[in-house]
Amino acid sequence: MNIESAAINILKRGVELDTKKRYTEALVCYQEGLQILVDKMKGEIDDSARSYLRKKVEEYMNRAETIKKMVLQQKEAGQFHEQVHIENNSTGHSYKTLFGRFLDEDVQFVLVEDPYIRSFHQCQNFLQLCELLVRSCSNLRYIELMTSRDPKTSHEQQQWFNNLANDLTRYRINLEVKFSETLHDRQITLSSGWIIKIGRGLDFFKPPDNKFCLGVYDLDLRQCHETTVDIFHSKNVKQSYG
Structure with a gap:
């Protein structure tokens, strides 16, 4: 048949x-x-x-x-756990592919904890995450980023965040960036209760071979470093962060 x-x-x-x-x-x-x-x-x-x-x-x-x-x-029961192992040099692991299925109208705020949103390409990773959130979460009103300062480029880092925050206000989304020098955890917490822990944080993509090759913009076509993604669900998220 x-x-x-x-x-x-x-x-x-x-x-x-x-x-x-x-x-x-x-x-x-x-x-x-x-x-x-x-x-x-x-x-x-x-x-x-x-x-x-x-x-x-x-x-x-x-x-x-x-x-x-x-x-x-x-x-x-608070027992949900799903794990994805990303192999070295594998492709097909954009943020949308990894956890886009959890991004919907139930998400009103997002907390991103990642100590390495500092250099230009790392801040671009965060920008791409924000683009995905804006497209997918119609009721999103607040994004909080907890990261660390880059002593070499702290001025530029702050400017990038300011530009992004200004842009997000057009979508009625407030971005708040907090800095911690002791932060180690890397996770994305959604107000709907989903928690995505990526071993390497957002920066698990390998740099493209050049500026004009596949994977420069489409992260599903970009090769990755090896990392593990753990997905949990907690009913206490709203009480903790709402």
């Missing part, structure tokens, strides 16, 4: 992620793949083909529902 190859590839990826217990990522793949199958089923005139597609849709829909319930239960 010939099913849309795009659906097969997406659903296979979903099963692969499901097996690795990367459930929230698997859920995104199942939902995308199911949409293609449902659309194909609606346009299918052959009865046996429709019956086959319906069976596949039910199969994956049941698995998706099971995962949804499991994630919900783990969140309620």
